[in-house]
Amino acid sequence: MxxxxxxxxxxxxxxxxxxxxxxxxxxxxxxxxxxxxxxxxxYQETEYQDQRVLATVTAVFGYDEPEIERRMMDIRHEFEAPIRSNSHNCLEENAGCVETFVIEAAYHDALQFIGTVRGADESVSVEYTVVPIDVMDPQRSEQ
CATH class of the missing domain: 1.10.1220 (Arc Repressor Mutant)
Structure with missing residues (x-):
């Protein structure tokens, strides 16, 4: 090997x-x-492959990390179109920061976004959920 x-x-x-x-x-x-x-x-093909999805992406990192915060700002600008919501919160007693994104995009683009957030810095911990949009609005999938 x-x-x-x-x-x-x-x-x-x-x-x-x-x-x-x-x-x-x-x-x-x-x-x-x-x-x-x-x-x-x-990242392999799933049943969501050809669908639009809603993704929530949560990144947790150390408090007062200007380089990571700058990278998050760059990501917000780079992916401005699919981002529906974004917030930055500091944890109690400055234990860390939480950056939360909600994006609406094609599944492939959502995975690209998640990979970009994961690659922001090795100390960033990332969790996410992905839901196909037609699950939320069944009439939309019938069109």
Whole structure:
């Protein structure tokens, strides 16, 4: 098997090693392989492939991180058309920041947006949901 090297923070590496040990993996390579496979599967064709979707995307990152906040602003400008709502909130006692987006777009474009937010910085944690628009308005799918 070819060897691929990857850069990551020391904390992420330590967390990865702890996770591997606690969950019975042979080492970090096995965890990384499984994580990569899961990510690639997530972006493969689904039943939403040719549909418009509504996606909520939540990004959590450290408080007072001007570079990440600047990147979020760049993302807002880059994807201005599909963004229906956006908010930035600081957690209690400056424990971190939460950036929330609601977008309406073709499924492929929604995945591109999610990937862009994930790529903003390695310390950004991203969660999302995707719902086909016709689920919300069944009459729309009949047209």
């Amino acid at each position: 070819p060897i691929v090297s990857s850069s990551m923070t020391e904390q992420l590496r330590n967390d990865l090693d702890t996770f591997a040990k606690e969950h019975g993996y042979s080492g970090r390579s096995e965890v990384i392989r499984e994580a990569c496979q899961s990510l690639l599967e997530e």
